[in-house]
Amino acid sequence: MTAAVPRARRVHSRTAVLPAHGRRHNLSLVLQTLYTAGPMSRADLARRVGLTKVTVSDLVAELLESGHAIELGPSGQVRPGKPATLVDINRTGLQIIGLDLAEHETLRAAVLDLDGRILARAERPLPDDVAATAVATDPVLDTVRDLLHEILDAATAPLLGVGVGTPGIVGPRGVVDTAPNLGWTDVPLRDLLVEETGLPVFVSNDADAAVHADHTLGGGGDDVILVKIGRGVGCGLIVGGNRVHGAHFAAGEIGHVTVGTDGGSRCRCGKVGCLETWLSAPNLERLLADADPADPERPLREAGERLGIAIAPVVAALDLSEVVLTGPENLLRGVLLRTLEETLRSRVLARPTDTLSVRLARDSDDIVLRGASVLVLWDQLGVA
Template sequence: MSQSPRRVRTSSAVLPTDGRRQNLSLVLQTLRRLGPTSRAQLAREVGVTKVTMSDLVAELIEGGRVLDVGPAEHGGAGRRATLVDLDRGRLLTLALDLSVPARLKAAVLDITGAVVVLEEREADVDATQGRGLDPAVVIELVRSTIARSPAPVLGIGIGTPGLVDRHGTVRAAPNLGWTDVPLRELVAEATGLPVLVCNDSDAATQAELSTSPGSEDMVLVHVGRGVGCGIVTGGRRVAGAHHAAGEIGHVTVGTDGGEQCPCGKRGCLETWLSVPRLRAALDAADPEEGRAVVEAGGERLGVALAPLVAALDLSEVVLAGPEELLAPVVPVLERTLSARLLEDPEHPLSVRLAGSPQDIVLRGAAALVLWDRLGVV
């Protein structure tokens, strides 16, 4: 998997001889931010000469990344400037979300993160009964979605539950019934395309970073069939020594036992807090019983997160998942963290829902492909 992207400032251009690829990336990022722009304005924004910018734009046009879109509508005396823009119809990525094993999602997204094609596939998966996800189902979904894409895709990004190493092998994903599945290799061989595989919570975290530029130090908790989190310090995601930072779903919270988990242990965090569990609480005939489930889940999550927040001095805790299920968890989590952390009135901890939870894993996986292929975040 590629290195976690930092936020790149559009004023941080370097000499072409030292960082031409970075300057090309800065041009793409600027066009993504501003839309159709003249070469002269791009030169000012990126901080290079007009001659250098003309050379950079020519290379991007030749590579199918950028195209001329015609003269500006308004201008001063003389000839109107010709505008260039991203070739949005050709800068497509394919993303997969495996966070809900029984309902897999794949999408083709454009460079803005908009979904162009969406496919879903039901799968008969129940790891507790020995029915794991067949990787062939994932490959078939990839092929089917690619066939519907209006143009070739730059690459494939996959967000999956479990531990994923730097080679894109899923070392352990109890909810999928997977151990040492070489997912990147399997999909790359089947498609001939560049493939990135990451934990689904890391993908969700990258998507949140893209839509919340002020979030420099946070932990994002992605709640689906299981629970995982992505950690951000200094605006950059933390990977960890074995690319497993944030895998908290199978941490035992408390010493009072708990339900059996697909991983074989009892009382793992995701046995207390998950979308199926919260959905059952919402639909419970007895409101008190439903509230007790929410209270228990929020408190156990707070127990797991408090040491992390304190050790890394994080400023935000973000919950990503179905809003109607997670909204009641927020005050419980906030209360639990407040009781377990040293209060800093000058810098209070923010506990909130994700800004754009819709398709958050798909958008994050696509964003990682854009960074890897184009240097665009």
């Protein structure tokens, strides 16, 4: 059976250049075109990317030799002469490792193919003694290493690399500057995992990974804010098709924004009324358990309203078209999502066609794992 092909997307800011100006650019352009548009002949590929047939044939030959592309056999189209041979990105012959370190009870790992399908899984419980400690004796890092080796053994094809979605602020070199939920400060996670595996490793904030998954694999748009709710609360932003990082790589760190002036619970950061105290999965579950039986849904309404208050200025300032939530669907679907949408619509300027979409992400359970695989796709193959 032929693998499902993701729907075609606009190729962002990637036009053909002369080979002397960047062979790698053109290789990435060919791969991205195949990834988004699906199998095609060399002639059709040349027309699509705006290069000569000779140049495309040369690029395809290199991609076949590296294993990044494959030939699928003759095209079914009836044309004069010899049938054209279809080529495609090697969707099933290459694999990626994804790690999700953001769940509030477990650390998760998976082997994925290039279309983001999960082929094998592994998980370990998050250690109870999460606290700041030396890297050499960190129980969370020890568990991550064990989990990584377990999932590496489950791979059945050559690996492109390892993608990691972690809570906290992640610098450009894969250093986790701070992740209070894991007790981490200045942890060189990328270098540690490269040393363990010998593979390329790419580390991102978990919400950033999730928004990449929604954009590349989930049909998300080019102007979107994705709010991820789990052990903490964070968001990823894509504006004009590009990920927004911020001056200190902390764009989207909304969990410790104080929402309102009417008090609230004291947060572990020391402030009172942080968004996370209303909306993180553990806190929301606790609030629901303690809710007044006469109004059991009040914590969900308050959480949706507080989130709407927090992100309405962002939606308005950036003119975003989509607001996406990901996290435990039993908490987010229904009252919370409805209240969020009502709050946003009451706080942003009405649009002529009312184009603001507020929705849940697809495949919330696996969105960080799939987003982690997109990080590897982007760096190794130029596919986004």
